[in-house]
């Protein structure tokens with residue numbers, strides 16, 4: 001369990017989530033400093049989306065507690081202005097245009113119109129959406145929808161940004177825009193919690209990586225630290241590291257041998 005850090009942007013303690021008889025999360029603790037880009041990895045069904053939904057206050061944990069920027073996530077009213085969330089299936093009104101959608105969200109977020117107008121135009125331009133900004137979203141490609149949803153998540157300039165597969169379905173240029181944008185937010189002090197299966201994105205932007213397996217955090221460290229843990233040694237890729245710590249029985253091995261082997265990444 002991480003040491004309790006009152007200044008952490010995300011502080012989760014011993015999260016458990018049980019659905020019926022199925023254990024989705026089995027004691028996950030996180031302590032993520034402000035300004036960190038945290039890459040959250042794990043195989044299908046590991047519990048990543050469940051964790052994100054708990055960290056954003058959308059799902060109640062069965063046990064455990066979460067504070068984001070010092071706010072208990074149960075306090076939705078206090079939390080909402082401080083966090084942005086891009087879920088795997090983003091909520092967009094298909095009958096709106098991107099400009100209408102973003103105007104609508106700006107209004108919901110109480111962003112003053114002059115500030116909102118400037119930001120919306122800047123983001124539309126940044127994500128190559130200006131020419132299509134008045135077309136209905138239902139006519140957009142998957143990538144255009146994803147970019148619109150990303151802008152929607154960041155429009156209010158949140159302190160902490162939760163991104164679930166932000167580059168999924170994007171062409172290389174659009175994916176690069178998102179990656180650059182994530183790096184830019186981090187440079188400005190935003191904490192980014194990034195769940196993805198695309199390891200090159202994590203390699204490009206993450207300061208720290210956590211690997212979830214069967215509802216447990218089985219490894220945590222910088223991408224370089226995780227790579228150096230891979231069986232292939234220092235030259236191992238993040239993919240090697242991911243496969244090593246998520247192979248059958250890896251969770252037990254890691255938990256048992258954490259201090260004995262003094263690995264460079266901090267296993268859980």
Ligand SMILES: Nc1ncnc2c1ncn2[C@@H]1O[C@H](COP(=O)(O)OP(=O)(O)OP(=O)(O)O)[C@@H](O)[C@H]1O
Pocket residue numbers: 019022023024042043044045046047048049050051
């Ligand atoms: N609402 C729910 N009701 C019952 N079981 C659920 C529910 N949501 C998630 N689960 C279960 O919890 C476990 C973790 O699911 P979760 O969606 O968090 O995984 P994930 O790591 O995000 O997976 P993926 O990479 O495939 O998106 C899975 O076994 C899943 O079936």
